[in-house]
Amino acid sequence: MFFWYFPAENDSAYAPVVLWLQGGPGASSLFGLFTENGPFEFDEHGKLQKRNYTWSRTHNLIFIDNPVGTGFSFTDKDEGYARNEKDVGHNLHEAMQQLYELFQWSQDGGFWITGESYAGKYVPALAYHIHKVQNAIDTRVHIPLKGVAIGNGLSDPIHQLKYGDYLYQLGLIDDHGLKQFHDAEAAGVKCIEKHDMDCAFDIFDNLLNGDMVNGSLFSNLTGYNYYYNYLHTKGDNYGQIMGEFIQSSTTRRSIHVGNLTYHDLDTENKVEIFLKRDVMDTVAPWIAELLNFYTVCIYNGQLDIIVAYPLTRNFLNHLKFKDADLYKVAERKIWRVDDEIAGYAKHAGHLIEIMVRNAGHMAPTDQPKWMFWMIDHLTHYKKIA
Secondary structure: OOEEEEOOOOOOOOOOEEEEEOOOOOOOOHHHHHHHHOOEEEOOOOOEEEOOOOHHHOOEEEEEOOOOOOEOOOOOOHHHOOOOHHHHHHHHHHHHHHHHHHHOOOOOOOEEEEEEOOHHHHHHHHHHHHHHHHHHOOOOOOOOEEEEEEEOOOOOHHHHOOHHHHHHHOOOOOHHHHHHHHHHHHHHHHHHHOOOHHHHHHHHHHHHHOOOOOOOHHHHHHOOOOOOOOOOOOOOOHHHHHHHHHHOHHHHHHOOOOOOOOEOOOOOOHHHHHOHHHOOOOOHHHHHHHOOOOEEEEEEEOOOOOOOHHHHHHHHHHOOOOOHHHHHHOOOEEEEEOOEEEEEEEEEOOEEEEEEOOOOOOHHHHOHHHHHHHHHHHHOOOOOO
16 A cells, blocks of 8 residues: 655654545545645645645654555455455554554554545544454554544435535525435435445435536536535646646656556546445444544534535434433534634534534645644644634
């Protein structure tokens, strides 16, 4: 598996280790590195520059292309691709044990798993695997897991397949469109309840996701070709700029990937094809168990569509964990950073739920200062709201 590691700029010997995982399935974590929270970013002219609010200021920050077949992480055989989140958790755990051996990170700093979007599955998968394996057998390396942070994460589709009312309230669909969404969502839930995950994926894909179809219902009704921020109907060209940089011979030599093929949400996305039946499955029981032992931060950008804040709230309201009743009555507090209203937060036991104001699906891109503040406070056990 391909990784890119950046030691903390301050006190790297004792800084927390933070792993970032991208979503997709099949999206390279180099997207997060260059467009969200790594030490480098591209300016408006496509030139590389230092990012002001990189998470590597105070963390040993590592990006892994996950699952195998994503980015520069490769396999020569179809058997090497992950079929489910158990495969993902196992493979990432193997990689992290090797990295702890290689870099000899301090046990005192702790290990935090972070990511966004479909990493709403990957993050709990790795955390749960570490939790179960380290408590059951003697692993060759102890990984000091302290907590996780999931941004705009798809974790429990049966309770997050709720787009119609949200889009209607935004004014993006009318009554006719609302009925179409409600009908499709009800059909998707029935497929999940019958454990027909192929059926559920096809409904989700035709409804909004649009990975394996040419034009979703969402796109046809709204004209949008972008579902990461409802203020924008189409995306920017940073992905193309990043791709050209990564594919350059100079970069390839520098990161030691030779002539490996780089895969990032390819047209024929084999990672997603092999994980198709996993997409609409849930990791909610794993998250519920993790909440008994570790900090779990669930944050959402206010302006997202694909994993909108109300969808995440619906998932959390149905999550069966020991502090569920406390969560439902917990006071929502204003979250401020330097006298700016950054968003709103709720606490219940080990759960921290945060809504990030004026941010879309990629919250660290839209609000870099606030998101650095959030992760730094989280990993150093400082109060958030």
